[in-house]
Amino acid sequence: MIPAAFTYKKAGSVEEALGLLAEHGDDAKLLAGGHSLLPLMKLRLAVPEVLIDVGGLRELSYVREDGDQIRIGALTRHHDLEHSELLQREVPLLAHAAGTIGDPQVRHRGTIGGSLVHGDPASDLPAVALALDAVLVAQGPSGTREIPATEFFTDFFETALGEDELLVEIRVAKNPAQGWDFQKFTKRAIDWAVVGVAVAGQRVALVNMGPAPMRARGVEEALASGASPAEAAERAAEDTSPPDQASASATYRKHLAKVLVRRALENAAARRA
Numbered sequence: 001m002i003p004a005a006f007t008y009k010k011a012g013s014v015e016e017a018l019g020l021l022a023e024h025g026d027d028a029k030l031l032a033g034g035h036s037l038l039p040l041m042k043l044r045l046a047v048p049e050v051l052i053d054v055g056g057l058r059e060l061s062y063v064r065e066d067g068d069q070i071r072i073g074a075l076t077r078h079h080d081l082e083h084s085e086l087l088q089r090e091v092p093l094l095a096h097a098a099g100t101i102g103d104p105q106v107r108h109r110g111t112i113g114g115s116l117v118h119g120d121p122a123s124d125l126p127a128v129a130l131a132l133d134a135v136l137v138a139q140g141p142s143g144t145r146e147i148p149a150t151e152f153f154t155d156f157f158e159t160a161l162g163e164d165e166l167l168v169e170i171r172v173a174k175n176p177a178q179g180w181d182f183q184k185f186t187k188r189a190i191d192w193a194v195v196g197v198a199v200a201g202q203r204v205a206l207v208n209m210g211p212a213p214m215r216a217r218g219v220e221e222a223l224a225s226g227a228s229p230a231e232a233a234e235r236a237a238e239d240t241s242p243p244d245q246a247s248a249s250a251t252y253r254k255h256l257a258k259v260l261v262r263r264a265l266e267n268a269a270a271r272r273a
């Protein structure tokens, strides 16, 4: 299918993008890498009248050290996250997970900001942001505000970002000494996760286990009370409602979540040791 007709506008700066958003309101959509939005437009599940292209705003593409934090521009592409030596050293979970997304074409176009704002529970980076306790920085007409990742993913493909706001930065604490792991079970290497798990220290987040990206609170509670990885993993399916499809039933995904959480916690513990 081809998308419905739309007007294309290219923003030359963050301010220009915000001005275009204010001018066109609900009729407009921001375009970053286009690897989630354009497929939706082709299926006519998204029918924006105006596309505001922010993909060329290279000032929002960076990975920078700032004291005990790493700041990542929202337009940084998955490929650049994967190959950032700073991330590989200081936030290896993010670099590793970015390298598991789709195929090289997807990783060269898709951006961390697009992945987070799209809010797909089957995407990898939302779970990573939750496990890392990331802070998301939004810029709107009245300035910037910080949104903790735990408050960002509100429902199925919905986030706390306002329609007049641009996600500009993601901040994560350096965590080289923390145990971490990312498990992604796919049918083929390039596929989305049937189920995925991100672990950073005692925080555990799940991919594709409910309507929104989510933390595995039961597992975290068990870990906090001294449970072993195997014991804690038994609580991985608590409060989840994964998709129930012919390709993978909800029952199967719940079982898989326990297996992957156990594996991720064991790997994280081995990295910590």
Ligand SMILES: Cc1cc2nc3c(=O)[nH]c(=O)nc-3n(C[C@H](O)[C@H](O)[C@H](O)COP(=O)(O)OP(=O)(O)OC[C@H]3O[C@@H](n4cnc5c(N)ncnc54)[C@H](O)[C@@H]3O)c2cc1C
Pocket: 029, 030, 031, 032, 033, 034, 035, 036, 037, 038, 039, 074, 075, 100, 101, 102, 103, 106, 109, 110, 111, 112, 113, 114, 115, 116, 117, 118, 122, 123, 124, 125, 161, 165, 166, 167, 168, 190, 191, 192, 193
């Ligand atoms: C074949 C294929 C395989 C894929 N496999 C995977 C996978 O295995 N794992 C995975 O996690 N993802 C996968 N993806 C999705 C991919 O990671 C997308 O790139 C990503 O989800 C969206 O990023 P984008 O920059 O392309 O965003 P876009 O498609 O441009 O935008 C997505 C949404 O975010 C909004 N948006 C984008 N940037 C901003 C911003 N800075 N501020 C405010 N709003 C913004 C847009 O308006 C739109 O609503 C796959 C995609 C394809 C096509």
